[in-house]
Amino acid sequence: MKRFNVPILLIVLLSTLMGLAWFEVIDLYIQTIILFMGINIITSTSLNLVNGNMGEFSCGHAGFIAVGAYVSSILSVALFTKSKVFGAPLLPPEMAAYGFPLVLICGGIAAAFTGLLVALPSFRTRDDYLAIITIAANYIIISTIINIDTIGGARGFMGMRRVIFAMEECAEIPWMILWVFVFMVLSIIIIRRYMSSTYGKGVEAIRQDEVAAEIMSVNTNRIKLVTFMISSGLAGIAGGLYAHTIGYINPKSFDLLKSTEALVMVYLGGMGSISGSIIAAVVFTLMIELLRPLQIIKWVAIPLLLIIIMQFRPEGIMGHRELSDIFPRLKKFYKFK
């Protein structure tokens, strides 16, 4: 029976959330925070794959989030809504509800291919040299978007709200909660399946000893390529969800500060720990919201808090462990694959 525990739990959680939103028990503000939590979980777990498991130091995750956000926003606005830039909807707006996940996946695929920008140099270099390649990639992506005027350039791009409205024409349910939840669970499943396979263990081998990995028959270049692409692809999906949650995006919101947020979540959670990344994403999102009344003090308090946390736990909340390593009894309860 234990193999059904987690799916049941997830379905209960999702329907509770959607129910609460539907009956307006939780207002839009709280809904947005919950959405951000889900999106941040995708962001942190996907970056964790590269920084925690593979041991690279990618500092430009926001670049891939940007690609996903822009590609999926442009697609969904062009396909399902009437807009100044693209004119009449290319597809009947009723299809928005079914088309939206596909659009998100397209954004993810586009971001995955942008990941090549970082993956290919990683064949020849690593550590801090790769770190700056990722920073440069982040700059290049943002700068490219700024220079494409049709999609708003530095002014940003909007119209994604109307996609949500189009979906609500179909059925009036809190769609974004559904999609964020579904894609969050999907990305965790993808990452978990990847990392628990023998193939994915090659990623860990690369971190621990790349030379030994290559000599023991691990195709290190291919694994790096695949891992970077999965990571940036999931970041792209997070970007698409983010864009549709906010309804407005501009290149500035994906600069190195956003990348820094992702880094903080990964290292706060503990390198290489999926559950750590999830916990850190939730904690971090809550922290930002709870400290909002402090206004500008917040941006001093949060880094200070993080520095203090790292002084006490210099390996992150979870270290390199999973929840089930710390509480072995959990394993009796669930089987999550």
Add this chain to the structure above:
Amino acid sequence: MTLLEIKDLTQLFSGICAVSELNLNLEQRELVGLIGPNGAGKTTVFNLVSGFYQPTHGQILFQGRNLARIKPHRISALGIARTFQNIRLWKDMSVLDNILVAQHYQLGYGLGSLFFRTPRYLKRERDIRHRALELLEIFKIDKFAGEKPGNLPYGMQRKVEIVRALSSGPKLLLLDEPAAGLQSTDVTELITLIQWIFDQFDLSIWMIEHQMKVVMSLCSRISVIDFGRLIARGTPAEIQQNPEVIKAYLGDDQL
């Protein structure tokens, strides 16, 4: 039949000649040694054979196939496995996982079946795991399967590394100073182990070793290199008598 053929192998490192016009042959089902003073270029030869370096000149033929420009992971798939002077196990992975990752050459599933957990994927993973456990059992280290290599005594780590190399089903096993850092009782055990592996598995073993006890009791033929050059080869008895070898090890003035 010749398994490995090294022809005129030369390796330059920014002008320094690490290996110079080396010619060597290895037959199938042979247990041979490579010895020489420190810095003679022994490990460089292994690095060349396993594809970690590209030779400046010369050829390495494995079963008649030129290994030039083949990436190390492909060479490993062709049937050459090795261990390292300073043990290079993946330290944060369990012993079992160490063996599993060395199976990358024969995973036999794609990413698609990985993500969808197709029956093929599940079967392959089961087979690989089964085989790895079997191997651990043969070498009586199955009780350490879940242990991190760092928690094992040094001699045991050596053994795990040899098993990891064996697990990729090699036709040629390169052992780079397997006895380095071992206590004398462990060395005796190691000799038995290597002999046993050679008897049980269908492979050739080529080893670099400083401890003469190991080389002399195991190898049927020994090659000696000094400053990257082959200076002698022959049976252990011949090598022990060879004046060139004695000169290389002890220096000129001792004679």
Add this chain to the structure above:
Amino acid sequence: MLETLLQNLLNALQWGSFYSLIALGYTLVYGVLRLINFAHGDIVMVGAYIAFFISSALLGKYGMPAFLPGWAVLALTIPLTMVLTSLVGVTLERVAYRPLRRKGANRLYVVITALMAGLILENGNLLVLGASRKKFPEMIDKVVYKFGSVYVTNLKIGVILTSILSFVVLHFIITKTKVGMAMRAISYDKFAVPLMGIPIDTVIVFTFVLGSAMAGLAGILFALSYPILDPYMGMSIGWKAFIAAVVGGIGDIRGAFVGGFILGMIEIMVVAFFPSSYRDLIAFSILLLILTIKPTGLFGVPHTTKI
């Protein structure tokens, strides 16, 4: 055409001087500790603000008597700023980095701490001083020299010469003095150095003193050239200087110096011939290309893995 090029070249040298000075600080700390000190750009900002307060005070603000001529104020401001800025750098190392190092934390946790420290410096500044931008006082009169149609200001010459001079001094310290040799020794082998009786912490503190002093100097020169200060001024220039340091070959001060000028050159030339919004795009693509061709940077030695 030639004159435009010459003019741009001079501008590029000035712009590159800032990058070089900042990159030098990055590379010093990196060379010794393998730590990417992401707070370094913000230390430059702190340096500029310190210079602002010192010079304003000396020029007679805050109720201080103004008794010094402009050039004397500048002459006093520079060393004072460098001292105070290095104090900030050393404090950062003592309070945030050293405890983590002692605990043997993964190097990347120290990097994240540096990132956070940078944020604290930026936003702390905003919190304390408010959002209003500060106008850096003018201490020396601007003199313009004209060669044909090429204009050079005394400031421009000063900036370029100062950065070259600091590089020479730094090079001397690293290669010729005992403490410089200790710094290089630590970067080769962190474990053997203490066994040789070298006080490792003292050397590290000295490194931070040097690096932050350079940052302070860069801050003053930047503020003199672009006299509007704001708390976020150091962030972007800091990231970019780090990239310059890596392109030069991080850990090697020649690399940082040259890398800084290369980046300055590229940026100015891009702006001269393309719309300025293309600056980052083209500059970073070129840098990426350089790193693809030479993965360890221009002066970096290829790291040989030994097995």
